[in-house]
């Protein structure tokens with residue numbers, strides 16, 4: 001006899017609820033132009049996303065367990081997953097791609113070469129990234145790699161969940177919500193924050209993400 005799909009969903013949610021996400025820790029004191037208090041405040045917000053992701057999974061598990069997986073409440077909480085999950089993971093990617101030991105991206109690196117190829121010049125890529133990051137609205141700017149083709153492209157993500165190109169690999173992630181700079185700058189000074197962001201990019205981490213493509217077995221022959 002086939003199993004009720006909602007029962008299957010219930011098992012999946014129970015498993016998710018049992019594997020709680022842990023808060024990651026980042027050593028980001030002494031950044032250039034981004035104060036310790038700014039980072040501390042931002043990390044507190046990040047913890048909220050981890051907490052809410054775990055809470056959401058627990059609530060969904062409870063609803064599924066009590067036979068209410070087809071309820072509107074279950075549907076709305078499920079829709080909320082994208083916001084909380086991405087809020088958690090994007091912040092982790094963001095903090096991981098910052099460092100107080102800044103070193104420019106090596107001009108001889110494969111990533112530099114690919115950015116040169118994709119945008120004409122590395123500086124053109126950066127100008128495009130900044131253009132995306134200064135778009136009006138609340139969200140994120142991200143450099144992605146398409147694993148199918150190896151193409152690099154900049155994207156805007158509204159809130160935390162709208163605009164991710166499906167299956168693309170995030171290489172460089174920048175939070176441009178106002179809470180990312182409001183301790184140090186006024187809301188109208190996003191450009192100053194962007195300058196500071198680029199003075200603290202952990203290019204070694206970005207290159208590591210870029211290099212991971214060689215190990216996942218999905219690289220296309222079109223590159």
Ligand SMILES: [Fe+2]
Pocket residue numbers: 042045091175177179180
């Ligand atoms: Fe943030």
